[in-house]
Amino acid sequence: MxxxxxxxxxxxxxxxxxxxxxxxxxxxxxxxxxxxxxxxxxxxxxxxxxxxxxxxVDIQNAESSYYRAGGLNHVGIVVRDLDLIEARVKAAGFVPTSHADYEPGKRFYFEGPDEIEYEVVSYA
Missing domain, CATH: 3.10.180.10 (2,3-Dihydroxybiphenyl 1,2-Dioxygenase, domain 1)
Structure with a gap:
């Protein structure tokens, strides 16, 4: 599956x-x-x-997803070149945050359109 x-x-x-x-x-x-x-x-x-x-119809933002049952907290995207994607995120006008090296990879987050958070991770 x-x-x-x-x-x-x-x-x-x-x-x-x-x-x-x-x-x-x-x-x-x-x-x-x-x-x-x-x-x-x-x-x-x-x-x-x-x-x-x-x-x-127009939509409104609700309170933080982390405190709402059924909330979407973030979308994780695996990439090969973390630095390249971070440069593209910045060029698109978004701010990368929460950089971390962890076993088995590296990651950062950014809040994209409509306040949806994306986690970008590389296992390379």
């Missing part, structure tokens, strides 16, 4: 997809109208992706 995708609610799926494609060298796998009259963009690789969904 493997994880195929995670579906995230965002304000602008196309804009979020463009940022994630630039940072992680991903591609748009599909986009179009989706559930409840919303719009979705699927970005990622051949076997896994993030489904970025926007409902047809």
């Amino acid at each position: 493997k994880l195929e995708h995670v579906n995230l609610t965002v304000r602008d799926p196309k804009a979020t997809a463009a940022i994630l494609c630039d940072v992680f060298d991903w591609t748009v796998r599909w986009e179009g109208e989706s559930i409840h009259g919303g719009y979705s963009v699927h970005v990622g690789e051949a076997e896994s992706y993030l489904a970025l969904y926007a409902p047809p």
Whole structure:
């Protein structure tokens, strides 16, 4: 078994997809109208992706996900070149934080569009 995708609610799926494609060298796998009259963009690789969904109404941020049952705390992305991805994250206007070396790799985090936190990790 493997994880195929995670579906995230965002304000602008196309804009979020463009940022994630630039940072992680991903591609748009599909986009179009989706559930409840919303719009979705699927970005990622051949076997896994993030489904970025926007409902047809304005959305509001809730309190911290770390204190809410069912909250999404972060999305972990494995990369080969941590320094390259960190440079892309900075170029996209986001701030890398919480750098750590740990067994078996290195990582950092950044808060991307819609306050979704990403953990970027390399096991190289």
